[in-house]
Amino acid sequence: MQSKIVVVSKFRQNADDLKSLFLKEGFEVFSVSEPTSSNIELINNLSPDVVFLELEHGGFDAIDLCYQLKKEKKMNGFVVIYSSQHEEYVQLEAYKVGADDFILKPINNRLLSKKISALIKHTNPLKGISKSNTIVFNNIVIDRESYTIMRGTEKIELPKKEFELLYLLFKNPQKIYTRNEIYKSVWDNLDNYNPRIIDVHVRKIREKVGDTLINTVKGVGYQLAKPGY
Structure with a gap:
């Protein structure tokens, strides 16, 4: 381009x-x-x-x-x-x-x-990233086609499940996702469903991308923090 x-x-x-x-x-x-x-x-x-x-x-x-x-x-x-x-x-x-x-x-x-x-x-390290599968929220750019996450000029690596979980939240930042919804979307089904799996993945994402990027909604699930977090 x-x-x-x-x-x-x-x-x-x-x-x-x-x-x-x-x-x-x-x-x-x-x-x-x-x-x-x-x-x-x-x-x-x-x-x-x-x-x-x-x-x-x-x-x-x-x-x-x-x-x-x-x-x-x-x-x-x-x-x-x-x-x-x-x-x-x-x-x-x-x-x-x-x-x-x-x-x-x-x-x-x-x-x-x-x-x-x-x-x-x-x-401008984002040149070449596909716009059709790219979502920008706060100062983070996430591209599903290339499985790329950029925070400013920093490239962040996430395992596939962590990436898919974060991408799900990015697709609808206003929505509060239940653990059940996240598991069904990221793991495709509810077989062997364990809500703790979601919590562990969210904790790992926070460690790599930022502690305040994802909000915990007590008793419900998770949601992206508002812009300016």
Whole structure:
């Protein structure tokens, strides 16, 4: 799957040059002419891996847009600010509002493209995971097709039954599952049913994925914790 970049620049020639550069590196590239709040919905809908904001000298529109994108949290991509402003306070302000990187001009085009490639490669390990069987909840991504669990950039390994149990909870995070329901779904039947088996598997999942990910509902069963656990 191609990585997607949105280039945001007021300057048409700069935007065209950057777009051409990133296209040569194999990225899917879109351009937005103004770093204004009116374009936030467009950027969010594109779901880019990287938003590349050009910050013109003396202006702060790109920093304002970065702040709004990070505040809304509708986009999971990274925000990179590209500018000739070498003043420390400008860079500090960019990082303060959530910029993932600040690249100073002038910079060699090849080096620039490699920096962006490295950012995507090292900070987006989920590339290649099947979306059709992927569920995201809190900061955890679980993919049944590849039996992959990611927490941020960390890959977590679970045995098959533990994985299936967690995937069941992820499919319907609002639902409280009884031990009976979990056993029937994960073990396919109720032969030799023992509720303690469920408790042991949940304990092991908590040890590997996080103590507060799964809530115990006393007298009933288990449920995923609410976002922000």
